[in-house]
Amino acid sequence: MADSSTIMGLHQxxxxxxxxxxxxxxxxxxxxxxxxxxxxxxxxxxMFFGGMFCAYLVYRHWYFGDFGAASKSIDATLGxxxxxxLICSSLTVVLAVWAAQTARRALLIGMLVFTMLFGLAFxxxxxxxxxxxxxxxxxxxxxxxxxHVPVPGHPGEYANPRHAEIFFSLYFVMTGLHALHMIIGLGxxxxxxxxxxxxxxxxxxxxxxxxxxLYWHFVDIVWxxxxxxxxxxxxxx
Amino acid sequence: xxxxxxxxxxVERENYLNKEYGALSWLLTTDHKRIALLYLVSITFFFFIGxxxxxxxxxxxxxxxxxxxxxxxxxxxFTMHGMVMVFFFLxxxxxxxxxxxxxxxxxxxxxxxxxxINLLSWYLYIIGGALMLHCMLTGGVxxxxxxxxxxxxxxxxxxxxxxxIAIFIAGxxxxxxxxxxxxxxxxxxxxxxxxxxxxxxxxxxxxTSIIQLLGTPVIAITIVLVAAERALHLGIFDPxxxxxxxxxxxLFWFYSHPAVYIMILPSMxxxxxxxxxxxxxxxxxxxxxxxxxxxxxVFGFLVWAHHMFVAGISVYSALVxxxxxxxxxxxxxxxxxxxxxxxxxxxIRYDAPMLYAFGFLGLFTIGGLTGLFLxxxxxxxxVTDTYFVVAHFHYIMVGGAVMGYLGGMHFWWxxxxxxxxxxxxxxxxALIVFIGFNLTFFPQxxxxxxxxxxxxxxxxxxxxxxxxxxxxxxxxxxxxxxYLLPMVYFLWxxxxxxxxxxNPWNAAGLEWKTASPPPTFxxxxxxxxxxxxxxxxxxDAPPHKQEVTVG
Numbered sequence: 001m002a003d004s005s006t007i008m009g010l011h012q013x014x015x016x017x018x019x020x021x022x023x024x025x026x027x028x029x030x031x032x033x034x035x036x037x038x039x040x041x042x043x044x045x046x047m048f049f050g051g052m053f054c055a056y057l058v059y060r061h062w063y064f065g066d067f068g069a070a071s072k073s074i075d076a077t078l079g080x081x082x083x084x085x086l087i088c089s090s091l092t093v094v095l096a097v098w099a100a101q102t103a104r105r106a107l108l109i110g111m112l113v114f115t116m117l118f119g120l121a122f123x124x125x126x127x128x129x130x131x132x133x134x135x136x137x138x139x140x141x142x143x144x145x146x147x148h149v150p151v152p153g154h155p156g157e158y159a160n161p162r163h164a165e166i167f168f169s170l171y172f173v174m175t176g177l178h179a180l181h182m183i184i185g186l187g188x189x190x191x192x193x194x195x196x197x198x199x200x201x202x203x204x205x206x207x208x209x210x211x212x213x214l215y216w217h218f219v220d221i222v223w224x225x226x227x228x229x230x231x232x233x234x235x236x237x
Numbered sequence: 238x239x240x241x242x243x244x245x246x247x248v249e250r251e252n253y254l255n256k257e258y259g260a261l262s263w264l265l266t267t268d269h270k271r272i273a274l275l276y277l278v279s280i281t282f283f284f285f286i287g288x289x290x291x292x293x294x295x296x297x298x299x300x301x302x303x304x305x306x307x308x309x310x311x312x313x314x315f316t317m318h319g320m321v322m323v324f325f326f327l328x329x330x331x332x333x334x335x336x337x338x339x340x341x342x343x344x345x346x347x348x349x350x351x352x353x354i355n356l357l358s359w360y361l362y363i364i365g366g367a368l369m370l371h372c373m374l375t376g377g378v379x380x381x382x383x384x385x386x387x388x389x390x391x392x393x394x395x396x397x398x399x400x401x402i403a404i405f406i407a408g409x410x411x412x413x414x415x416x417x418x419x420x421x422x423x424x425x426x427x428x429x430x431x432x433x434x435x436x437x438x439x440x441x442x443x444x445t446s447i448i449q450l451l452g453t454p455v456i457a458i459t460i461v462l463v464a465a466e467r468a469l470h471l472g473i474f475d476p477x478x479x480x481x482x483x484x485x486x487x488l489f490w491f492y493s494h495p496a497v498y499i500m501i502l503p504s505m506x507x508x509x510x511x512x513x514x515x516x517x518x519x520x521x522x523x524x525x526x527x528x529x530x531x532x533x534x535v536f537g538f539l540v541w542a543h544h545m546f547v548a549g550i551s552v553y554s555a556l557v558x559x560x561x562x563x564x565x566x567x568x569x570x571x572x573x574x575x576x577x578x579x580x581x582x583x584x585i586r587y588d589a590p591m592l593y594a595f596g597f598l599g600l601f602t603i604g605g606l607t608g609l610f611l612x613x614x615x616x617x618x619x620v621t622d623t624y625f626v627v628a629h630f631h632y633i634m635v636g637g638a639v640m641g642y643l644g645g646m647h648f649w650w651x652x653x654x655x656x657x658x659x660x661x662x663x664x665x666x667a668l669i670v671f672i673g674f675n676l677t678f679f680p681q682x683x684x685x686x687x688x689x690x691x692x693x694x695x696x697x698x699x700x701x702x703x704x705x706x707x708x709x710x711x712x713x714x715x716x717x718x719x720y721l722l723p724m725v726y727f728l729w730x731x732x733x734x735x736x737x738x739x740n741p742w743n744a745a746g747l748e749w750k751t752a753s754p755p756p757t758f759x760x761x762x763x764x765x766x767x768x769x770x771x772x773x774x775x776x777d778a779p780p781h782k783q784e785v786t787v788g
Contacts, residue, residue: 023347023425023758033350033424040416040450048454051488055462055473058484141470162478169471173462 068234267352319382345427365407415449429766441506504641516583589663593644600636625685656734676712
């Protein structure tokens with residue numbers, strides 16, 4: 001078998017930085033390419049979630065009161081806690097990038113661990129919410145039940161359970177795909193943690209931390225839109 | 238080593254083909270040229286599967302009665318024909334084969350920006366393709382390639398979820414290819430390769446990549462929602478809950494209309510290169526051709542609802558979408574006029590690639606103009622879901638995209654394989670394809686206009702249509718021969734073809750300034766570009782006029 005480094009496309013020359021791949025002229029070009037690549041990927045992700053946001057907006061417009069009633073049945077306290085958890089995780093990601101830039105290995109490892117702990121906490125709280133919905137028969141399907149739930153602001157009117165089922169369909173798909181992105185993010189951060197542990201990151205080379213961080217921030221931002229649309233549309237004193 | 242050859246032979250230069258041998262050196266390669274060949278083999282495989290379905294469809298329609306296959310089977314045949322051809326042949330065809338091979342070489346780079354992601358995208362394509370094959374072998378899908386709800390979510394009992402997952406995965410392959418191209422074109426250009434010196438093939442691929450990046454995720458999520466509706470009993474498009482099947486159509490066509498431009502734009506890029514080379518002229522109106530590609534990508538996102546004129550959208554939105562659909566014809570027309578102007582007073586040579594380019598020009602123009610018929614609300618209502626529509630989009634997707642693909646394969650075959658294909662056979666094949674294509678699809682325009690509906694397997698209540706159907710079926714067999722021929726002589730030429738020089742067409746692009754086949758890193762030294770694109774006048778000028786020295 002041929003030299004494995006050639007197969008992996010890691011044709012290296014002696015004077016190059018060990019992380020510089022063969023087909024780039026210099027490290028700056030490689031860094032720019034990686035970062036542009038992640039931004040372009042995030043544009044793709046915006047369109048991916050965009051389809052669901054579009055569906056949400058159409059149905060919220062059509063079934064205004066039913067969506068309000070359904071939204072009210074979700075525990076906003078848990079949602080708010082999760083929002084706080086994710087904002088904290090964004091802070092630890094920024095600190096991790098800074099630690100990588102300034103060669104603080106211990107801080108970098110610590111911040112990556114904290115980020116992942118916040119991510120796990122988010123998923124834990126999220127599964128508690130799913131469990132509650134399951135108990136309340138709010139999961140779409142044969143056992144779905146949303147009878148006699150009043151429409152907020154319209155005394156004596158009850159929400160149409162079929163329209164509420166559309167709300168919960170969107171709720172589960174949107175938060176479910178968001179959670180899937182969190183799980184993928186945890187995988188990415190595990191990889192970063194291993195690389196940081198091995199001391200791979202230097203002030204000259206820390207692109208993976210940067211683009212991993214970009215991804216994490218994006219997933220946070222999606223939640224920042226999901227939270228008000230799903231939890232807060234009909235909360236007023 | 239052990240393979241010592243006694244007779245001294247001319248030493249073959251080390252290139253990307255002979256550098257390493259063995260299955261692993263192909264399956265684990267990150268060389269964009271080898272990945273292009275992996276794609277070439279895989280899409281050819283799917284092309285013949287899709288073609289086989291097409292042939293069965295045509296055979297069924299030979300007689301008015303539904304006698305060859307059952308109605309259910311017929312539904313599955315046209316569905317699988319569409320899904321295979323669209324998602325597993327046309328979308329990857331030019332970008333993943335010729336684009337993969339040529340984009341880095343044309344801009345003077347050693348490889349795409351992310352070679353391992355490039356390999357990953359081929360594996361995703363293969364996984365998606367394998368799932369699709371499994372889906373076909375275990376029953377297939379009968380909804381048409383459009384997956385329309387609520388039939389796909391609530392009624393059919395065929396393999397929607399599996400086909401959906403296959404297309405979802407193949408979609409990510411397409412997204413990653415687009416991502417690689419965008420980053421490569423932005424960040425990997427050789428010194429001196431400015432945006433205005435880029436070959437128009439690159440501009441076309443840049444525009445294509447934008448559509449792949451922004452359109453594909455929308456169909457991905459739409460298919461996820463359909464699969465979730467079937468498998469998890471969520472109800473987003475379900476009319477029983479008050480869900481809207483039209484919302485599905487909006488989301489579906491938001492990708493699937495621009496997807497047509499994923500197929501045609503790279504083909505336009507190929508044709509631009511060929512026409513400039515075989516007219517020996519700089520392309521007329523370079524920047525118009527370049528920006529019309531971007532304009533097509535942008536306008537292409539704003540016309541999707543013309544697929545839904547009779548589906549119950551409001552008259553006002555139908556008016557707006559009709560107007561916008563007309564406006565997408567402008568950049569396409571700009572291209573056609575500029576190609577024609579390039580031919581004017583050119584020194585035209587009629588080699589096989591040029592024959593395909595001429596074929597493209599004519600067929601694309603017919604396909605485009607009949608597209609305007611369909612964009613007009615009144616005519617669209619008359620011919621919706623008839624063979625007129627089938628003929629129209631085949632003129633674009635086969636007459637346009639496949640002609641461009643074959644033209645490009647012939648044009649760059651010497652670079653890809655290092656061998657010349659047999660020119661006489663190639664011209665004959667181009668002629669057969671052109672005749673077979675028109676014989677197959679022109680009668681369908683007439684059939685459709687007279688009222689033959691699409692997706693019918695039995696037309697015994699209107700037997701007067703049989704003559705045109707027989708013509709069409711006869712044409713499809715001619716077309717089949719035309720497609721088989723290039724495969725045969727390309728394979729033949731890999732062993733018996735004459736070795737190609739570095740630049741057999743005396744063409745202008747950077748890819749012709751390196752060896753045929755190219756070395757693994759494309760160029761022996763990094764090229765520095767000091768000339769404009771398509772400098773054919775300079776290339777062809779007599780030597781004494783090339784340089785004017787003073788003093």
